[in-house]
Amino acid sequence: MRTLLAAILLLSLPAHAAEYAVVVSSKSTVQSMEIAKIKDIFLKKRSFEGDLRIVPVNPLGNDPARTRFESQVLNMNREEINRYWVNNHFQGVSPPTTQASLQSIKRFIETVDGAIGYLPIDMVDTGLRIVHEY
């Protein structure tokens, strides 16, 4: 029953496009961002935007926002992602910082200069700026 319900939900997702948005602080100078850049930022291939240090932040664990982000933005499943970070760990590169809740992600982005994260669109308010939707 549950499996069926999940399948229905998955099938229903394309019908609700752009539920999540990649956001930065509204005080940031960044207005929009390409998906490739976003991917480089979250895979720590790119750390600066101009002079600004970019600080990516992930929700913890299997949050739906993160799952969706990984599949649609990073275009990688969790196994690929884990393998990626294991490889990079030995080169001194760590995964992005995490926050346990979407609320704390929102506060983190609002507080930390250069912070970038992703949230459901309905959580985005004036303190944030959407640079990408998915």
Add this chain to the structure above:
Amino acid sequence: MSIKTKTIIILIILSLTPYIITMGILGNAYRTDIEERVRYDMQNQLDITVDRLDQTLRSLDNDLRFVSSLDVMNDIITQDLDQRIFSLLLLKKNDLNLIGNFFVLDTSERVVASTDIESLGEIYSGPRFEALPIFSTFDERQAGTLLVDYSEENLTRLFPQTDTLRYSMLSSQAALPQDLQRGDYILVERPLEQRPEWRVVLAQDTDFAFSALNRLTRVFFIALVIGVFTIATVAYLIANYIVNPILALSTTARSITRTQDYSQRVAVNRKDEIGQLSTAFNHMISGMQEMIARVREEGENRLKLAQEKDRAEMLQTLSNKLSKYLSPQIYESIFSGEKDVTLSSSRKKLTIFFSDIVNFTGTTDKMESEDLTQLLNQYLDEMTSIALEYGATVDKYIGDAIMIFFGDPHTKGVTEDAVNCVRMAVAMQKRVNELQGEWQAAGFTKPFKIRIGIHTGFCTVGNFGTENRMEYTIIGSSVNLASRIESSARPDSIYLSEDTYLLVKNAFQCIPVESVVPKGLSDPLQLYRVVTMLDEQELIQLDAQGVSLMLEKSQISPQTRQQLQDILQQLDSGSED
């Protein structure tokens, strides 16, 4: 201090000194050794404990560093909205069983997360046992501070729980607690390596540390007390053993000095040097006693001697006077003690001599009394000298008569006494004839002639008379007979009784003379006359075969002469026939 006390003290000191020295050395060395060992053990235990504390602190530090480096600390930025830091701190607090609290402060020192919930949102102003900066993992900027309010109790609870060891955690500057300063503890201490400002002091009560030694000391002390008592008792007995004989000596010596009783002696019941001393003392006292007795006796003797000398001198004087009245033999016998001056007598065979001057009264009646006395004294003196020369006893003088006897108090035998008596009589006759010339030269024209009678017979000799007036003399019929013989004798002759003659006939030539009948006797008595040198001139003797002739010319009467001539004529005619 008496020798006894000294001996006791010396013996106690001598006996106890090695014991005390040994006890002192052993006790001190043992105590030092024990203290070193205890201190060593305590130091080891303290090292273990302090290492454990240091380890705990190191572990705490590591935990804090680890926690502060965790990614979750980035939640400081979100004010620990998800309480992930709180969960972590709580987990760690429980894990460490921490007494105290962890605090995570943001850069404005406000408490973001803490195990002390009440402090959340407050500016932290509490103690900071350890504070570590927290850096964000994304830009390495300090996001806040992790600190811990760490109670000492977290460490002190790790101290081993023992009854005998006392651990204390003190700051390096703090003084020891008062009770530990009293000195009744052995102390070791060591600072924490992780926290040099803290030190751990380990104390052990000396009573406990030295309990074994103290027990041993108590045993030793009891042994010492018993030892002192025993040694004192033994010392007392030994001192008594040594000193008592000396005291006895001293007491006896004092007693002797006080009482002058030298018969006292010290009891000797041992053979050692003291016994020898006692024996020597007794010998010395014996010697002194003897000497004193001797001196006393000598003194008494000297006194007696002096008295006796005086008495003797007096007696000598007296006896000299008396001797004039006594025969020297009698005198000597009496004064030499041979004869007691008591009324006693004995019967002896004596030779008795009587002499007197023929017709003394007629011869001397014309003489002056002074001349007579002188003449008589000279005569008696001369006769007495001769008598004494021959060992006679002069009995008495009766006027001009002399009574002498031989055989008492000294005797040479009856025969010898008789011979001596006759020799004396002959000597007297001879001396009287010599004196005749002297007297005639002195003017005494009428010559003295003496006659002598001698008899030998039994007499009673001794002291006669009363206790107050005694006379040493002889009595008996023989005395009377001797007197009668003397009366019968012719002048210048010596008459002997037959008894005397028989005794002296081998020594003297005698001729029988007329027989006499003494008064009181009925039978006539044959008398003999001693032929003296004077007689020999007138004596004609012829002893040949058929003839035994003795003629005394002066005694021959004309009738006898005629008879002799007739006999000769008959002999001549007879031979012619």
